[in-house]
Amino acid sequence: MSGGQTLLSLFRLDGKVALVTGAASGIGKATARLLADAGATVAIADIDADGARKVADELGEAARAYAFDLRDDQSITAMVAAVARDLGTVDILVNNAGIYPKYPLDALGQGDWQDMQQVNVWGCFVVLRECARLMREKGDGGRIINISSIGGLRTAVNDQIAYNASKAALDSMTYSAALDLAKHDILVNSICPGAVAPLDPKPHSAGHQPAKGPLVDAGRILLRRAATPDEVAAPILMLASAAGGYITGQAIVIDGGFSVS
DSSP, X not given: OXXXXXXXXXXXXXXXXXXXXXXXXXXXXXXXXXXXXXXOEEEEEXXXXXXXXXXXXXXXXXXXXXXXXXXXXXXXXXXXXXXXXXXXXXXXXXXXXXXXXXXXXXXOOHHHHHHHXXXXXIIHHHHHHHHHHHHHHHTSOEEEEEEOOGGGTSOOSTTOHHHHHHHHHHHHHHHHHHHHHXXXXXXXXXXXXXXXXXSSOSSOOTTOOXXXXXXXXXXXXXXXXXXXXXXXXXXXXXXXXXXXXXXXXXXXXXXXXXXXX
């Protein structure tokens, strides 16, 4: 970081292209809005095509919408290629899309397990791989922020064995990619949220189970509430900007003090 940088310049993203997956709602939407406010052009990517278009329309000229499916490699590669064609490259990837169904231990089948890993691990890897390729080709470095979970580091919610395993794998991917991509000045980090409001988002998928376990027990979050999506988006902006220019290979926990309670 140069000693001549100003407070404003540390967090500006003018001229940068950011791809945010899962950006139709929640953390992804809040992040897309914040990165656009910081000056980035933002690709809003989601399986929910209508939701992605709505967010892009709200952001105006700073955003474009793309539909894709993390279960489909060709859909992923086509989406990243379309972003590169339309916007020139990807300088910042926020690898946020994923799934989080709960499966009681005795009810967890091989198909459920494989679907979770297909989406949250392999699908996210393919997005990372394709964006890292663009960053290397441009030769100007880049930022990759994988949105993981406190569950990848510490058990927090019941019935999330498959989910927690997928997020632990995502964090491991972060560490390995940070090592492999450092020579290209591409910084790779994980953000690991704890409870994020709303705790029980709607609409619910088939077989939905409300969250239960230590993370939602009274008194376990030291700050006495769940985070807002904006409170998770803020450190993502830090990692995407000059302010995070010497941070790589880290899993940054944002859990309101749950980990030390």
